[in-house]
Amino acid sequence: MAEFHGETPSTQSKISLALPRSHCPHCQQTIRVRDNIPLLSWLMLKGRCRDCQAKISKRYPLVELLTALAFLLASLVWPESGWGLAVMILSAWLIAASIIDLDNQWLPDVFTQGVLWTGLIAAWAQQSPLTLQDAVTGVLVGFITFYSLRWIAGIVLRKEALGMGDVLLFAALGGWVGPLSLPNVALIASCCGLIYAVITKRGSTTLPFGPCLSLGGIATLYLQALF
Known part of the structure; x- marks a missing residue:
């Protein structure tokens, strides 16, 4: 069984989104x-x-292209909408967090908190399909669910099977999709994780789960909008 980690086991490094400049x-x-x-x-x-x-590295233009496509898709699905702008910001948070998690198996707090507060602010400003109460409930349900899963898996497997960064990201996504759609996020993320493990043959090693959760969250948002 793959281990899902989302952060370094020690302390969070201080990350600045502005400094130093690109080099x-x-x-x-x-x-x-x-x-x-x-x-x-x-x-x-x-x-x-x-x-x-x-x-x-070609990664830089590929990430820029992916971000541009994410912004374009959000603008097409939610044209002239504050929610569309919020989803663009969410996409940027998730893309950056996913790249870091793939490289370092670590989800920095600055990104999970960015996802959390952007979703709650959108709900507070009445730009989200969710009420602020539903958004907060989604966060709480997401945290309790994944933290409980992390605790149970730790007892059964006798090792950390789910990183705290993943718990925080899942909770933050609850503020975007609401409590009732969190199972969809978990299902899509699990399927993505399984596919990734099979393709990379990492079934018995540590698996970065942040990108899977990100895909699950974004996919659920678009499914909600289209269906």
Whole structure:
């Protein structure tokens, strides 16, 4: 059985979303404004740093493209809507959190809290399909459910089988989909996790579950809107 982890076992590192500025991962040179245009700059520089000419990973333009597509989809499903803007922000939080979790098997609090508060603020501002009461209930139900699962799995397996970051992310998503749709999030996330484990042959090793929860949450939101 795969272990689902969402954070480092010790303390959370301090993460700033603004500092330091974007820089080359090889020479550490700060990227110029003209070289920091999503997608276009990477293409114009042919995937290399202007200063040291080192190759820049294709991950950067792919993440930028994924974010752009997520924004476009939200604008099409919820045109001229405050909720559409909220879903765009949610998409950005989840994409960033998923990339970090895939790399480090760690979900930083700044992202799970971002998902939480963006959803609650949208409900408070009456831009969400949920009332503020339903959103808060979704958060509480999500936390209690996954924390209980984490506790039970820890007793049965005698090791941590679900990271606290995953618990917090599932709870935060409850503020977006509501308590009644949380089973859908868990089901879709579990299916994604199973597929990932089979494809990567990681059935007996640690599995980053944050991206699976992110897909489950986003998929549930769009299913709610379309059906």
